[in-house]
Amino acid sequence: MTFLQQSLYLGFVISIMAYLCGIWLKKKLGGAILNPLLVSVVLVIGFLTVFKIDYKTYNSSAGIISYLLTPATVCLAIPLYKQLELLKKHFGAILAAILSGVFTSAACIFAMSLLFRLDHSTYVSLLPKSITTAIGMGISEEVGGMVTVTVVCIIATGIFGNIIGETVFRLFGIKEPMAKGLALGTSAHAIGTAKALELGEVEGAMSSLSIAVAGILTVIAVPLAAGLL
Numbered sequence: 001m002t003f004l005q006q007s008l009y010l011g012f013v014i015s016i017m018a019y020l021c022g023i024w025l026k027k028k029l030g031g032a033i034l035n036p037l038l039v040s041v042v043l044v045i046g047f048l049t050v051f052k053i054d055y056k057t058y059n060s061s062a063g064i065i066s067y068l069l070t071p072a073t074v075c076l077a078i079p080l081y082k083q084l085e086l087l088k089k090h091f092g093a094i095l096a097a098i099l100s101g102v103f104t105s106a107a108c109i110f111a112m113s114l115l116f117r118l119d120h121s122t123y124v125s126l127l128p129k130s131i132t133t134a135i136g137m138g139i140s141e142e143v144g145g146m147v148t149v150t151v152v153c154i155i156a157t158g159i160f161g162n163i164i165g166e167t168v169f170r171l172f173g174i175k176e177p178m179a180k181g182l183a184l185g186t187s188a189h190a191i192g193t194a195k196a197l198e199l200g201e202v203e204g205a206m207s208s209l210s211i212a213v214a215g216i217l218t219v220i221a222v223p224l225a226a227g228l229l
Contacts, residue, residue: 105130142223
């Protein structure tokens with residue numbers, strides 16, 4: 001037990017192994033609920049609980065994974081570059097779709113906060129839930145939110161969007177690749193983009209664009225929305 005807690009690479013190894021198990025289960029059994037990220041979260045929590053390893057010890061040895069988040073997000077620009085002509089052709093429609101997504105997200109959080117009588121700190125912590133973690137953490141801290149709550153909400157939003165994305169498209173008859181990509185990127189950030197890349201190159205490119213644009217718009221919108229409650 002002491003050996004595990006003192007290991008410099010404990011968190012890194014556990015996280016990677018848990019994710020690989022998630023991928024294996026997804027391929028073996030299928031089913032949207034067996035999202036590799038969701039499975040890995042459950043496995044890591046289970047491991048830490050069984051072996052009584054505190055989160056601080058785990059996180060200190062898993063920090064290297066966090067450093068890869070920003071460059072991984074930047075790499076999403078590659079499929080976007082390949083679809084540059086499509087972006088230029090439909091620029092107005094794309095911008096309108098992302099704008100409506102950001103506005104709807106903020107409006108829903110505001111309405112739910114009023115309904116459940118959330119305090120200001122919790123309210124502003126939820127506002128950046130639909131953008132990538134790298135941007136959301138900074139925004140939350142800037143407006144006085146609880147960064148840990150924001151991170152949990154961002155991850156939960158991404159996983160949920162990844163799981164239900166295809167089902168929503170089928171239910172509402174959404175077949176246009178651009179619409180699918182924009183929806184996943186604007187609502188479920190990088191985790192949604194992973195699903196978009198599975199669906200196709202156009203979906204992945206539009207989703208990658210949505211992450212960047214939605215992030216910029218949210219940086220502008222959150223300070224304004226924060227003053228409403």
